[in-house]
Amino acid sequence: MxxxxxxxxxxxxxxxxxxxxxxxxxxxxxxxxxxxxxxxxxxxxxxxxxxxxxxxxxxxxxxxxxxxxxxxxxSLSKSAREIHAGRDPAQIxxxxxxxxxxxxxxxxxxxxxxxxxxxxxxxxxxxxxxxxxxxxxxxxxxxxxxxxxxxxxxxxxxxxxxxxxxxxxxxxxxxxxxxxxxxxxxxxxxxxxxxxxxxxxxxxxxxxxxxxxxxxxxxxxxxxxxxxxxxxxxxxxxxxxxxxxxxxxxxxxxxxxxxxxxxxxxxxxxxxxxxxxxxxxxxxxxxxxxxxxxxxxxxxxxxxxxxxxxxxxxxxxxxxxxxxxxxxxxxxxRRQRYIGTYEKPSGVRHIVLCGHITYESVQHFLRDFLHEDRDNSNVKCIFLDNKHPDLELEALFKRHFTHVVFFKGSVMNTRDLQRVKLFEADACLVLANPRSRDPDAQDAANVMRVIAVKNYYEDIRVIVQLMRYSNKAFCLNLPSWRPLDQVICLAEMKLGFMAQGCLAPGFSTLMANLFVMRSYKKSAKCDHWQDMYLEGAGMEVYTVYFSPAFYGKTFPQAAQICYTKLNILLLAVAIPHNQQTTVLLNPGSDVIIEKYVKGFFVCQSEDEAKRALYFCLKCHLHLSNRSLIRACKCDDPGYLDPKIRTDIALEDDVDGGFLTIQKSQIKFRNSNGAGTETDLSLPPIRRATPCDVIEGDNPDSGHSSSSEIVDDLRPRTGDPEWLPDIGVRIWLPFGSRPSVTIQTEHGPPLVRIERFDTTGLFHWCPTRKIDDCILEDNKTDDITNSLRDHVILCLFTEKTDPLIGLCNFIMPLRASTLKIEELQPIVLLGDELYLRREWSLLCNFPDIYLKPGSPLNRSHLRHASISTCHMCVILTTNDTNVEDATLIDKEAILCSLNIKTMSSQDKKAISTMIPTSPVGDHQLGHKRDGRYTPLLTELASDHNAQFLDQDDEDDPSTPLYMTQPFACGRAFAASVLDTLMSTTYYNSELLTLIRMLITGGANAELEQQLAEGLGFVEGCQSSEDLYKLRARCRVNLLPLNGELLVSFVNGPYGNMVIGALRQCGILCIGLYRYIDIKQTTAIKHRFVITNPPSDTFLYPTDQVYCLQPYYLKGELEERASRTASTQAMDTQL
Incomplete structure (x- = not known):
């Protein structure tokens, strides 16, 4: 071989x-x-x-x-070496x-x-x-x-x-x-x-x-x-x-x-x-x-x-x-899947998302962004991140592959921005990590991303999430910042929601349901209360322009037409002025609807909201089926009655079609339908010597009484429905301070002076030393025993933890829309060293106390008078080192269950407690033991809501918004804030409305002031400025059997909405009702109903969520009649 x-x-x-x-x-x-x-x-x-x-x-x-x-x-000396080294290189x-x-x-x-x-x-x-x-x-x-x-x-x-x-x-x-x-x-x-x-x-x-x-x-x-x-x-x-x-x-x-x-x-x-x-x-x-x-x-x-x-x-x-x-x-x-260039189809818009891209943040965002109620069939989400997606996130992208594309890269790289076609994108959304251990570093990274995006294309719309409220100014001060660009501060939103939950229990749930897209489908498997809650949870806020049928009508008139004829609820209006948009919440009769004015409507879908856009007096006035309201051919508003046409002199702005008000004057309608011109600038007012304490009126003193001064300062318009630009509470001479007289058991009445910060948006007090505000055992028993109807904030923080920014929680509770007698004491329970670090921004708010200790310690809770508190708010930890994500809320859950099982040891104080809370008697009608202490618990994981109540029947797979703790307003999860990005993208004005409702009125001036480290400084506003700043609408929870709404008991809900708006200027937006309305069980939990049907029966135990103006309409009419009588007497004399 x-x-x-x-x-x-x-x-x-x-x-x-x-x-x-x-x-x-x-x-x-x-x-x-x-x-x-x-x-x-x-x-x-x-x-x-x-x-x-x-x-x-x-x-x-x-x-x-x-x-x-x-x-x-x-032998070469040091000097010779220096001379040699110092020679001119040209000579070498x-x-x-x-x-x-x-x-x-x-x-x-x-x-x-x-x-x-x-x-x-x-x-x-x-x-x-x-x-x-x-x-x-x-x-x-x-x-x-x-x-x-x-x-x-x-x-x-x-x-x-x-x-x-x-x-x-x-x-x-x-x-x-x-x-x-x-x-x-x-x-x-x-x-x-x-x-x-x-x-x-x-x-x-x-x-x-x-x-x-x-x-x-x-x-x-x-x-x-x-x-x-x-x-x-x-x-x-x-x-x-x-x-x-x-x-x-x-x-x-x-x-x-x-x-x-x-x-x-x-x-x-x-x-x-x-x-x-x-x-x-x-x-x-x-x-x-x-x-x-x-x-x-x-x-x-x-x-x-x-x-x-x-x-x-x-x-x-x-x-x-x-x-x-x-x-x-x-x-x-890897190159074939995540490295490439986005090929934009013709007619398809896209947005670019970057920053903190994880399964949780993307899931919450896409759930709202791709909701069936959204008109997003031609919008794609382009995710750009340096890291490859994990298997869970990759599976999420595959499920939404028709609307989602992922690219590996960074917005700091110009080539990557070219790959994702940022120049052609609708917007760039920058996500933040809400559990970051270093919020300032997280914010700095996001600000740098914004700078890189704006440097590449300065006209791109940017929506960015930041952690710290004080870091917002870095974005707002960018030269390329545009009016449509938005900053969403997670701390401001989260703590603001929970603070409003203290003023109006359950309002955090109501607001979360309003700006998160959810669908309502009636189910026979749900209990009656669950069906009512889910129907309200399906409501959202939409912005739509008004049809010509509304032109010339005041806000209350437009709200009544929308509610009775269109079955939608009008909350606010957005008025363009000088290329900016001003959002007014329940502004009353001040505002007359005109062209280019948008309305904020609460309804089930955008099609229902568009009824306000299509409504026609000729075609739709007598329609019984509201779903038949569609666009008609009556485009010319000339068919309207001339008496209800607008008297506001408006002209189109050449640049952007915005409206400008001529000569800063507005014509208001009087009782006979005619327009009377009222100059918004106040008449000359005689000055009075400032005084810090008012002891009372002395008829023999020769000075005019307060009521005489007030009546004398009122403009003589002759209109009984007169209301200033933004609304007023009371007129006072320049230089004087509002005050409230407190009657004591012994001695003369005490007068408490109202002071405000430089913005006039918050109550202010001189800087208080932290040692004077610490509640120590056996040393501050007099303060502890006097604590009633207060707010307790439980913190699970350590001395080295990053600052949360507790001022965002305090500001809504110290808003100037609250009268001084309505301010509730606030007790902060947590680590003393951590609270000392936060104190620099809290020391100028009145009635703030610190209780060093642990929220899990019952003695510390009792020393903070947990049994007599108005609300106890529990913030979860910020520990990111937990292997099991569901264990991150263990301290908050244990604290909540611990408080529920505590028994009251101050029954005498409870029995003698007077319900002076501005939110009514939501928990005062029964024995206030530990089991019924009002609680609001923050959760980092949505699945942990099932552990807050041991007596409910929530399934572990139940979504957060369908669990009983969330429906009753006793739980709040920061995950709902992730949906704010999509909400802001679709509706830029809605973020302004949300901030107005939950922050107490924070503005750019305050943000700049905090960014410069000035803190809260006392202001020296004149009376005129204070009236305009304080007289803004606020959220309130009124008892139905109270003085204002008692006449609507045992009647339909729709009658109360119209009646309260007409009589008091109060806009009702929902109910807070007992789950067991017949009270057959010892558990007395309430649940939230957002904008219930007009035929909903009202029970005496119900409480009403409303947008209440600072000065009620009835009080204005009373003052108007008193002024008219004064004028008649002057004429006779």
Whole structure:
């Protein structure tokens, strides 16, 4: 068998030699040894020269010379060295060789234009030379040596020109090398030895030998480095992928070239008689198959040199193949999915989201953004993040693949912004991490993202989430900040929601349901109370322009039409003025509806809200089916009754179509329908001497009483429905301060002066020392015993935890819309050192007390009078190191359950407690033990709501908004704030409305003041300013059996909405009702009903959520009649 194989190989070799000799007769005598000798001689000659030069240099420096140099260096004084070091560089003589070396280094580094050109040409010509070799190896088939004349061989001529250029590059590299011996032994140098000299030999002997020209493929391994010099490769993935690819290709082509050479030529010690027919591409195939360890056996090495080479080659090639290929496939897989450019379809809008991209934040955002009630069929969400999505997030993207695209990158990189087409995007949304341990660093990162986005395209709309309230000013002060850009402060929103939950229990749930998209479908499986709650939870706030049918009507009239005719609830209006939009909440009769005025409507869908846009007095006035209200052809408002047309003189702004009010005057309607012009500027008012304490009216003092002063200052408009610009509470002389008289059991009445900060939006007091406000055991029993109807805030913080910003919780509870007697004391229960860090922004708010301790300690809770509190708010921890996310709320849940099981130990105080709370008697009608202490608990995980009540039947899979604690207003999750981003994108004015409802009136002036570290400073507003600042609408929870609404008991809800609006100017928006209305159980929980149907029956125990103006309409009418009588008396006199 062996003999047969040998004979076959010999026959093949003989046949090959005969064919080659037949094709090229001149090859009877071969000269391959000349080509190889030229390369070896070049290498060894150069190596010998370098070694001889080093030896001569070493021998030239004799021992005496070296000793002399050492002595001179040691004897050189310090001053001489300083003089030598301080010489002018221009005076130092530089050798020509050094200058030449610097030039060569600059050329090879690619740092200048000529260097980049040279390096680029070197890369391109190396690939071109390799291509010529591949052509020659393919055309020559089995002949490694040809004798075509040089003048006729075009490929040889071109390759000769390339080699001349490579020789020039070789000498430049040689001169630039610091160590020429190492340079001479580099792989790139070996490539030049075995490729450049043979080209000159071929020209001399008029022959061509493929030889070792395949080594030019090794230059491909340095190709990624050159691409980095030219800044073509920038990212780590692209650099690594290029390195793997070019190393693999270079090694494969080099190995195939050697196999092709030795197998087609044969062994020299066998007189080249054992070669075989093998093309170059078959050799490539053989190398790849061998590296993959498959080895089909169809091609194998016959020569001894070839076999020895393959033994050595496979050791390194196998390891390379096993490591390089999987890594390349992984990089390729990532590139195909997340690295690319967004191709925007025609007619499809898109938004870019960046920042904190996690499963939780994306899930909450998409749940609201992609809700069926949204008109988002042509809007795509482009997520841009540096990290690859985890499996959970990736699955979420796949479920919404028609609306969501993910790209790996950063908004700080301009190229990535180009990839996601930010220039064509509708908006850029920047998400924050609400559980960050360093809120300031988180905010700084988001502000930098905003700066990068605005730097790329300053007109892009930006909606950014920030953690700290004081950091908002950094965004607001950007030169490229636009009116449509919005900042959502998570601390401000979260604490504001919970603070309003103290003033009106359950209002946090009502508001969360209003701005989160949810659908209502009646279900027979739900209890009656659940069905009523879910119907209200399906309500949302929409903004729509008014139809011409509303033009000329006041806000109360428009609200009545919307409620009775359109079955939608009007909350507020947005009036454009001087290219800005002002949102007015239940403004009363001040505002007359005009063109370009938007309304905020509460209803189930946008189609219902558009009824206000389409409503026509001719076509829709008598329609019983409201769903038939559609756009009609009555576009001209001329059909309206002239008596109800607008009297407001408005003109279109040239720039943006906004409205401006002429001469700052508004015409208000009087009782007979005519318009009377009232100048908003106040008439001259006589000044009075400021006083800090008012002891009471003295009829013998000769001074006018307060009522006389008030009546004297009232403008004489003759309109009984007169109301100032924003509303008033009381008129006082300039310089005086509002005050309230408190009757005490013993001694004269005490007068408490109302003071306000510089903005006039919050109650203010002089700076209080923190030690005077700490409730210590046995030292402040008098303060503790007097605590009634107060608010307790439980904090699970440590001294080193980042600041939450408790001022955002205090501000709504100290808003100037509250009278001073309505301010509830606030007790902060938590770590003392942490509270001291927060105190700098709390020290100017009245009635703030600190209780050092733990909310889990019952003695500390009792010392804070937990049994007599109006509301206890529990904030969860900010611990991000918990492995199980559901355990992050363990302290808050334990505290809530602990308070519920505590029994009251102050029954005497409870029995004598007077319900003076501004929110009514929501918990005072029964025994106030620990089980019924009003609680509002923050949850970081929505699933933990099931643990707050041990007596409910909530399923663990129940969504948060459907759980009983959330429906009753006893739980609040920060996850609902993630939906604010989508809400703000679809409706920019809605964020302004939400801030008005929950923050107590914070404005840009206050934000700038806090950003500068000034804190809250006492203001010196005049009476006129105070009236305008304080007289704004606020949220209240009124008992139905109270003085204002008792006449509507046992009647339909719709009668109360219209009646309260007409009689008192109060706008009702929902109910707070007992779950067990018949009170057959001991558990007395209430639930929230948002905008119930008009036929809902009202029970005496119900409480009503309402938007209450600071000054009620009835009080205004009383003052108007008193003024009219005064005028009549003056006329008679």
């Amino acid at each position: 062996t003999t047969t194989t040998t004979m076959s190989a010999s026959t093949t070799t003989s046949t090959t030699d005969q064919q080659t000799t037949t094709i090229y007769p001149c090859l009877e005598e071969r000269y391959w040894s000349y080509f190889l000798a030229s390369s070896l001689i070049t290498f060894f000659a150069g190596l010998i020269v370098i070694l001889l030069l080093r030896l001569l240099r070493y021998l030239g420096c004799s021992q005496r010379q070296r000793r002399y140099d050492a002595q001179m260096a040691a 003589r530089i050798s020509c060789l050094t200058k030449l070396k610097w030039i060569c280094e600059n050329l090879m580094s690619g740092q200048n234009v000529s260097g980049r050109i040279l390096v680029s040409m070197s890369c391109l010509l190396s690939i071109a030379s390799l291509t010529i070799y591949l052509i020659d190896a393919t055309v020559a088939e089995n002949a490694s040596e040809t004798c075509i004349p040089w003048i006729e061989n075009i490929t040889q001529q071109v390759d000769f020109g390339f080699n001349i250029f490579f020789m020039l590059i070789f000498f430049i590299r040689l001169i630039a090398a610091n160590d020429r011996l190492l340079f001479w032994l580099e792989i790139a140098s070996f490539v030049d030895y075995f490729t450049i000299p043979p080209s000159f030999v071929g020209l001399a002997i008029d022959r061509q030998w493929l030889g070792l020209r395949f080594l030019r493929a090794l230059r491909l391994m340095s190709f990624p480095d050159i691409l980095q010099y030219l800044s073509v490769l920038r990212t780590s993935n692209s650099i690594r992928l290029a390195q793997l690819m070019f190393i693999f290709i270079g090694v494969t082509l080099t190995g195939a070239g050697f196999i092709h050479l030795v197998e087609t030529t044969g062994d020299p010690f066998n007189d080249f008689n054992n070669g075989q027919d093998l093309t170059y591409w078959e050799a490539v195939y053989f190398c790849i198959v061998t590296m993959s360890t498959v080895g089909y056996g169809d091609i194998y090495c016959i020569t001894t040199i070839g076999r020895i080479f393959m033994v050595v080659f496979i050791l390194g090639a196998l390891a390379m193949f096993a490591s390089f290929i999987p890594e390349m496939m992984e990089i390729f897989g």
